[in-house]
Amino acid sequence: MGNYRSVFISDVHLGTADCQAGQLLDFLNTIRCDTLYLVGDIVDLIAMQRRAHFPESHRQVVHKLLELAATGTRVVYVPGNHDEFFRRFCGQTLSGVELLYKAVHTTADGRRFLVCHGDQFDQVVRCSPLMLLVGDHAHGLLLRLNRWFNALRRLQGKPYWSLAAWIKSRIGKARTFIRRFELAALTAAEKGDFDGFICGHIHSAGFLRGEDGLYCNDGDWVEHCSALVETTDGELQLLQWSDQPVIVMTEQDAPAVAGPEGDRPVVDVLTPSFIEQVNRIAG
Numbered sequence: 001m002g003n004y005r006s007v008f009i010s011d012v013h014l015g016t017a018d019c020q021a022g023q024l025l026d027f028l029n030t031i032r033c034d035t036l037y038l039v040g041d042i043v044d045l046i047a048m049q050r051r052a053h054f055p056e057s058h059r060q061v062v063h064k065l066l067e068l069a070a071t072g073t074r075v076v077y078v079p080g081n082h083d084e085f086f087r088r089f090c091g092q093t094l095s096g097v098e099l100l101y102k103a104v105h106t107t108a109d110g111r112r113f114l115v116c117h118g119d120q121f122d123q124v125v126r127c128s129p130l131m132l133l134v135g136d137h138a139h140g141l142l143l144r145l146n147r148w149f150n151a152l153r154r155l156q157g158k159p160y161w162s163l164a165a166w167i168k169s170r171i172g173k174a175r176t177f178i179r180r181f182e183l184a185a186l187t188a189a190e191k192g193d194f195d196g197f198i199c200g201h202i203h204s205a206g207f208l209r210g211e212d213g214l215y216c217n218d219g220d221w222v223e224h225c226s227a228l229v230e231t232t233d234g235e236l237q238l239l240q241w242s243d244q245p246v247i248v249m250t251e252q253d254a255p256a257v258a259g260p261e262g263d264r265p266v267v268d269v270l271t272p273s274f275i276e277q278v279n280r281i282a283g
Contacts, residue, residue, distance in 0.1 A: 004034075004229045005107075006230040008200075012041065013047070015043055016222075017053045021055075028068070036076070037078065037105070040081070040083065041080035042080075070095075077100070102114060105198065113195060183208075185215050186208055195213060196216060207249060207255070218238070225240060237250045
């Protein structure tokens with residue numbers, strides 16, 4: 001682990017108590033890359049309206065990102081729904097950081113990936129505003145439990161382990177939402193002019209391979225401390241950064257969409273106008 005062609009991180013949620021800023025800073029100080037994509041929800045402006053939590057470790061992360069931009073790393077910031085305020089500056093470069101609503105990344109082996117936060121699919125997967133609100137509050141509770149649980153583990157000398165992710169993996173509706181989200185993003189890539197889709201948003205890192213595309217989610221720095229990285233030869237890998245950083249999956253391990261076309265009902269809810277919008281981004 002060290003030198004990469006590109007690195008993708010998202011859902012850092014600076015400004016909240018659940019942000020794993022120390023782990024992220026260690027990661028940024030350890031790796032080197034040509035391009036760093038910040039794929040949304042880097043700063044949680046929504047949470048900060050209620051209560052701002054911005055200790056020194058959070059300021060150090062911001063300083064490190066600006067330092068990378070000033071010393072030769074191309075830093076591309078694609079804002080998400082929690083830092084949506086910055087979308088009004090898309091198309092500009094601020095302090096060396098490029099702000100884009102969506103980006104197109106070309107890997108070393110010539111594949112083209114659409115990069116965006118992923119909140120654009122919230123309505124596509126038919127999640128009502130009420131469910132989003134309830135889900136947001138429930139997720140906040142899970143994160144508080146996760147914080148207390150890992151504080152106890154640290155006192156016991158044990159490494160970080162995501163209780164929140166473990167609980168969510170056992171909730172049927174959460175799994176269903178994640179799969180519908182994955183299929184929506186994968187379908188957008190396949191029906192568009194892209195070889196794949198890279199996003200964050202749902203705090204669930206992973207790959208999913210379709211017939212004509214690859215879905216990639218870089219995870220988060222609240223529950224999983226994960227990043228998507230591209231090696232010098234163009235291979236995509238998922239890293240989990242903890243006391244013992246590991247490669248948890250490569251694109252070669254990506255599961256395929258199971259079963260016949262009947263398992264992909266989400267395909268039909270992606271309207272032609274949505275696909276046309278996706279295609280226009282390529283420019």
